Amino acid sequence: MYRIAIATVACMLASGCGSNKDPFANTADGSVSQQADASTTTGADAGTSADAGTLACAPAPTRLVVLGDSITACSTIGGINGAGCSPHIFHGYVDSNYASGVAYQNYAVGGAVTKDVPDNQLDNIPTGQAGHVLVLIYIGGNDLQPYIFISDDAAQSRFDTEMPDILAQWQRIFDFFDDSQAFPDGVTIMMNSQYDPFDDCTAAPYNLSPLKIQLLGQFNADLRQLADSHDNVVFTDQHTPYLGHGHHYNVAECPYYIPNAEPWMEDLIHPNAAGHANLATQWAKTADRMYRDSQ
Amino acid sequence: MQDPNSADGTEIHFDEVDNQNPLLPAPYLGAASELVKNRLAVGFAVYAPFGAAIHYPTDGAQRHVVTSVDLKAIHTSVGAAYRLSDRFRVGASINFIYAQLELKQRNAIQYVNGDPEVFPDPDSSVEGDTVLSATDPFSMSATLGAMYSDPSGRFNVGASVLTPVTLHLKGDADVHNDAITALMDDNGNTIQPAGERRDSIRTSIPLPLIARVGVSVRPHPRALVAFDVNWQRWSTFKQLRIDFQNEYELLPSPGVNLYDVIIENDWRDSISVRLGTQVQPIAARPLAVRAGVLYDQSPIDDKHFDLLTPDSDKIGVGVGLSYALAWGGKRIDLAVAYQHLFVAERNVTASEKTILNKPAPSFYNGVTRAGFDNVMLSAGMRF
Numbered sequence: 001m002y003r004i005a006i007a008t009v010a011c012m013l014a015s016g017c018g019s020n021k022d023p024f025a026n027t028a029d030g031s032v033s034q035q036a037d038a039s040t041t042t043g044a045d046a047g048t049s050a051d052a053g054t055l056a057c058a059p060a061p062t063r064l065v066v067l068g069d070s071i072t073a074c075s076t077i078g079g080i081n082g083a084g085c086s087p088h089i090f091h092g093y094v095d096s097n098y099a100s101g102v103a104y105q106n107y108a109v110g111g112a113v114t115k116d117v118p119d120n121q122l123d124n125i126p127t128g129q130a131g132h133v134l135v136l137i138y139i140g141g142n143d144l145q146p147y148i149f150i151s152d153d154a155a156q157s158r159f160d161t162e163m164p165d166i167l168a169q170w171q172r173i174f175d176f177f178d179d180s181q182a183f184p185d186g187v188t189i190m191m192n193s194q195y196d197p198f199d200d201c202t203a204a205p206y207n208l209s210p211l212k213i214q215l216l217g218q219f220n221a222d223l224r225q226l227a228d229s230h231d232n233v234v235f236t237d238q239h240t241p242y243l244g245h246g247h248h249y250n251v252a253e254c255p256y257y258i259p260n261a262e263p264w265m266e267d268l269i270h271p272n273a274a275g276h277a278n279l280a281t282q283w284a285k286t287a288d289r290m291y292r293d294s295q
Numbered sequence: 296m297q298d299p300n301s302a303d304g305t306e307i308h309f310d311e312v313d314n315q316n317p318l319l320p321a322p323y324l325g326a327a328s329e330l331v332k333n334r335l336a337v338g339f340a341v342y343a344p345f346g347a348a349i350h351y352p353t354d355g356a357q358r359h360v361v362t363s364v365d366l367k368a369i370h371t372s373v374g375a376a377y378r379l380s381d382r383f384r385v386g387a388s389i390n391f392i393y394a395q396l397e398l399k400q401r402n403a404i405q406y407v408n409g410d411p412e413v414f415p416d417p418d419s420s421v422e423g424d425t426v427l428s429a430t431d432p433f434s435m436s437a438t439l440g441a442m443y444s445d446p447s448g449r450f451n452v453g454a455s456v457l458t459p460v461t462l463h464l465k466g467d468a469d470v471h472n473d474a475i476t477a478l479m480d481d482n483g484n485t486i487q488p489a490g491e492r493r494d495s496i497r498t499s500i501p502l503p504l505i506a507r508v509g510v511s512v513r514p515h516p517r518a519l520v521a522f523d524v525n526w527q528r529w530s531t532f533k534q535l536r537i538d539f540q541n542e543y544e545l546l547p548s549p550g551v552n553l554y555d556v557i558i559e560n561d562w563r564d565s566i567s568v569r570l571g572t573q574v575q576p577i578a579a580r581p582l583a584v585r586a587g588v589l590y591d592q593s594p595i596d597d598k599h600f601d602l603l604t605p606d607s608d609k610i611g612v613g614v615g616l617s618y619a620l621a622w623g624g625k626r627i628d629l630a631v632a633y634q635h636l637f638v639a640e641r642n643v644t645a646s647e648k649t650i651l652n653k654p655a656p657s658f659y660n661g662v663t664r665a666g667f668d669n670v671m672l673s674a675g676m677r678f
Binding site for chain 2: 070148149
């Protein structure tokens, strides 16, 4: 009986480490339930319960490849090697905690939309090299940004038209990294939800409409669902922790208002240093979940 | 109008706005000399045949179209007239034009790649100022004219043509808005700071061909009646394009940058007619009394009307006096005149105008009332 019990525990451990997805992760429920979490926590703590599907026991990477737009290119905060650049901070975290000497290769470009990643950024990545690759992709804000100031009807129409193509572009990205000759030791991809600069709140002076908040939630849910359908993809919720720190951080009428919250916006759509630090913190949490069982 | 951002149908009310710059001087200086008596004369003049100096409130409903516009077009003309015979005279002049334009308006980041109609009245905290200033230091046009006089001097008929010219203005755009991010080069160096963006601009304004025909009749030795018709080919002014040279980004995001702005004008040819009379009431006194009326058709239809060029059909009435003095062997002519222009009211309900190339009828729909009082003071000396 004792042997059986020991064997059972060992089996459970082996099963947990070998699972593709974290059994304790949130389901792909979009932003709604996460928003509820965020509203009841402090800004610093928000999002700790919002970890998405997590790949356990991922191999330690030999390089961190960063793709995306001006946020991961750190266009407004000193560039990819700037001290406040969130991917640069995250690279330091991975290097210090999980993969000493991991290389940092940031090919993000300001202004990029999702299509630009397979069209213009993937070709920059060295291939055929040994070692596991951790790929951080933060893209989509520029696909959504044109919706902010157009009518609801136009935004809905564009979303319906463009979202299938955006998902198709992601499939091109997955196909690229699935090439075992190009990446003989495998790839782990980190996807992200998009934060809402306007705190999921309809308020002056920007008056982001409820429909557009809903479209952002749908966009994030679609990406999460996409991530969940791939074994080597992990998803970081950057939406929930940001709520209450956007442009309406001091508007008490907003649903995610946090008294005395720190503002995280540098300009209309980009994070400031504190916002970048938060992005890096969320990625670090994802890394913790990925690598904790392999320590 | 109803606020598109209001769920309960809240109305947006815009207060009436007025031009805050009621005075615009239009100086004229000229001289002529008879080089060959009764045969050849030459002259020059410096004048501003048209211009604008209109200033509106910076928080008014019109602020995204214009808060002020200053247009100066200074012509320097040199000309000559030649008497071919007792009945025929011809003349020609070359006009050198210096033009300067400054346009100010309020901007809002929502309009750059958004729909202005969704934000008809943005919060002032997201607005900024745009200043476009441009100059054309040198352009040329010409005037050609001919006149026939009957031998008795009781009847004259003349015609002239002012050739068209396109003003090519170059200058700068200076855009301020807190939402603008710093412009960085590839090495992370700041090219332009956050909150503002500057770029070079070019624009062209076609001035029309103008054809004039006029007659004057002296029904009495001390009375003159004159009538003329002018035709202006404003149909050449199809659109106004403001070309930004570098089209710098405002935010590192697609479409959020400075870009060429095209303003569709679709102006039409127009006609103006004038009728005037001059009477010398006392034979022994060099006093002239004048009166006249005019009708001036606007080249702009309602769909393309805006407060940049708040023009409309006009009817003018004017009166004037002149008196000639002898002073030290010279003749001094002093004149004063007053004219009032009644400008037809514009009630635009279906504008086709745009804000940053996007349809924005509600920014232009509305009622515009205007009127002008022109006061002319002149002094001339013959020696």
